[in-house]
Amino acid sequence: MALFFAMRFIRWRLMFYLVCFLFLSARPTDSRPVVFRILAFYTDRGEPDHIAFARQALVFFDGAARKEHAEFASTTNWDDLQPEKLNHVGLVVWLNDFPKTQSQRDAFEKYMDNGGRWLGFHVSAYNDADTKWLWFLAFLGGGVFYANNWPPLPAKIIVDDPSHPVTHRLGASFEAPANEWYVWKPSPRLNKDVKVLLTLAPENYPIGLKDTITAGDLPVVWTNTRYRMLYINMGHGDKIFSSNQQNNFFTDALSWILETK
Numbered sequence: 001m002a003l004f005f006a007m008r009f010i011r012w013r014l015m016f017y018l019v020c021f022l023f024l025s026a027r028p029t030d031s032r033p034v035v036f037r038i039l040a041f042y043t044d045r046g047e048p049d050h051i052a053f054a055r056q057a058l059v060f061f062d063g064a065a066r067k068e069h070a071e072f073a074s075t076t077n078w079d080d081l082q083p084e085k086l087n088h089v090g091l092v093v094w095l096n097d098f099p100k101t102q103s104q105r106d107a108f109e110k111y112m113d114n115g116g117r118w119l120g121f122h123v124s125a126y127n128d129a130d131t132k133w134l135w136f137l138a139f140l141g142g143g144v145f146y147a148n149n150w151p152p153l154p155a156k157i158i159v160d161d162p163s164h165p166v167t168h169r170l171g172a173s174f175e176a177p178a179n180e181w182y183v184w185k186p187s188p189r190l191n192k193d194v195k196v197l198l199t200l201a202p203e204n205y206p207i208g209l210k211d212t213i214t215a216g217d218l219p220v221v222w223t224n225t226r227y228r229m230l231y232i233n234m235g236h237g238d239k240i241f242s243s244n245q246q247n248n249f250f251t252d253a254l255s256w257i258l259e260t261k
């Protein structure tokens with residue numbers, strides 16, 4: 001009889017532990033619906049410094065997306081820029097490249113014109129006379145790539161609007177890690193629909209050794225308020241995520257674009 005009770009006691013205890021385990025392993029976040037699906041496009045060919053950035057960015061933004069309860073996926077296949085694939089995507093990210101074919105471009109235009117979201121880094125906004133994509137030029141705010149500094153260098157960055165949700169943790173200015181900074185002509189700031197959030201401080205000039213930028217307005221981060229979009233010029237090399245302050249800005253940029261109505 002004692003053995004019978006002992007066995008029953010052990011069975012109840014096991015049942016108790018099982019219930020505890022199931023309860024504790026079901027974290028509250030698991031029951032929340034996935035609000036956003038993020039799809040990041042990148043290339044693993046070409047400029048090694050752009051690939052280095054993309055590899056680190058995939059890890060960083062995968063982690064940041066988890067905190068936002070968003071699903072993060074990535075692809076090197078730019079043909080995934082097509083209506084069926086973008087159907088349930090809440091945010092498209094371009095890390096280090098841009099679409100080249102007409103069908104990829106058409107799909108992206110349609111996606112953005114219908115309320116899609118875009119976060120673009122560094123070379124993903126590159127365009128020149130050979131790009132021949134006027135919609136994208138207007139989407140960016142009108143700036144064509146004009147020049148860059150070389151080698152990549154750290155720089156003091158001015159915060160244009162420290163009260164904006166994207167920049168509110170940066171203060172009035174901050175030191176950004178080494179990057180290749182791009183000049184755009186005309187400056188996107190001249191477009192009344194563009195809101196510039198970060199600008200290269202003039203005291204950085206001259207910046208560069210082989211290629212030097214000596215003067216001029218150099219917006220670094222901006223949004224074209226006609227779209228749910230944010231362009232961030234950072235994205236060259238493996239130092240981009242070496243600053244906690246700048247990382248906070250990246251996190252805040254992701255939160256903001258996900259929440260943009």
Ligand code: ZN
Binds near residue numbers: 050123180
């Ligand atoms: Zn670059």
